[in-house]
Amino acid sequence: MDRMQHHTRGIAAILAASLLWGTTGTAASFAPDVSALAIGAFAMGVAGLLLVLRSLGELARDRARLLVQSRILLLGGLAVAIYPLAFYSAMRLSGVAVGTVVSIASAPLFTVILEWACTRRSVSLRWGLSFAFGAAGIALLATGRPEPGSADTGIAWTWLGVLVGLLAGLTYATYSWAARHMIEQGVGSASSMASMFGVAAIVLLPSLLLTGQNLFATPINAGVALYMALIPMFVGYLCFGYGLRYIAASTATLITLLEPVVAVLLAVLVVGEWLAPAGWVGMTLIMLSLLMQTLRSSPDASG
Template sequence: MLSQRQSIIGLGAIIFACFFWGTTGTVASFTLNVSPLATGAFAMGGGGLLLVLTALKNLFSDKYKLVANYPIMLLGGLSVAVYPLAFYSSMRLSGVALGTVVSIASAPFATVLLEWLISKKPISKKWLKSFAIGAVGVLLLAMSKGEVSESGTHIYNHYLGIMLGLLAGFTYALYSWAAREMIEQGIHSKSAMASMFGLASLLLLPSLIITGDNLFASTKNAAVALYMAFVPMFLGYLLFGYGLRFIAASEATLLTLLEPAVATLMAVVVVGEKIFTIGWLGILLIMVCMLIQMPKRIVSSA
């Protein structure tokens, strides 16, 4: 039985990870002539290498458990590699707003389905209510920005972008579920995250040969690339993995609906973007979604 303190710390770890992830859009906006695919590949790949380097002791201790769970580890690693490519491609093809909504909002739903179908965990009414409120909040927040890419006006690209957004949400759900499954098998959270992200790095970093033009062409571009790898990806996923020790993957991915709210507030404060009243209503609904979940974890662990 988890203690109240452990549940609160686990929740806090997930929320702090969301804050780190929410800075990526604003920070990436300071780059010049850098492909978003390169940014995503370097951030996830570089962050993965850092996770491996800082978890070598844990990886060595858990080597037999990792081998025993290699199908889940491989599935998680492949999902980590596909996620950023699908996510950034979705935003490019169908527009930032729609790509964000489809990718972010579909992940919690996909995760709870995985837990229900594979892990045989029931879906609570409280989770469904919280998800519905949070998903509407993300939708309103995205609508308030009014951002649509030029390529999104082409019907083929538009629907391809939606499909890639669903793929991004599904792969996010897959590696979150895989991490939680490995942790439940006695694998340390650092080993679980490092093994998946390390495998993904082997696929993502070589792709920079094609997409990585201008990634380090200037000091500003280099600083952004290093920040993205170290803070949101390395520290963010270190915290996310720690939180999964105490929180089910379905609840953790539900809490990540906070990420677009943080990203919007960062854009307003730092970049000077403006959002309509409907966007503030969306942020309020996301906060309600968070509040519905928090008492459940704190009370049930007492």
């Protein structure tokens, strides 16, 4: 298989992960009495255990390489653990719109900074234009959505939410870069994701003692929790890890801007939310950003 075919497969895998991740908001809406922190911790933690169990053979095969990359592995695992807590906290503090914009739109930029600082990977003009369109689209998409429950959010809490959202973007960028780095050092993609998520599970699952009171209180709550763990997180991160075998982390995080588009479309079609014209313009800009990354003549290292 030539390089272009590998690149196309990587793009397709990241797009599949983004589609699955985009279903989480609608799924969580069916369990409103469950803490968002609990759902995030359970989904990421259980997915981590499943990834480890699914990849036991690969982990045994790659154990020597993982030991060499132990610092990167620990860094990536802690980033995986922090990300859902920071992401959901940002939305709780500053509202869904601001929290989403800061967390998701900042991740590709942080990834590029990490790649440049650690490997001196160049940034292409195509990537820069794609990021500009995508970030503008995310902002318009967020302003076009209703903001339930955030009218009384104070300025101080909003700015705290912005800072926490930046932490979410940084941690997402960090574990994406860490996975890609380990893959480039010869660790299998399954081993890279499973080892990081295994570390995160050790951190996240005990937190359910404080946040998970209603997680299995009803069959619907249990179904939502299990769906989130099995489909968007377990299957989604299998796809994400596979995609990182073939494309740069900066490109991968940029493509995952599709996630909020899917989330909004499902919110409109399934939950019945309303979307202002600005939101539809934002979707158009995000799709343009994705097209700039996926319709290309040849892959390159710069994203």
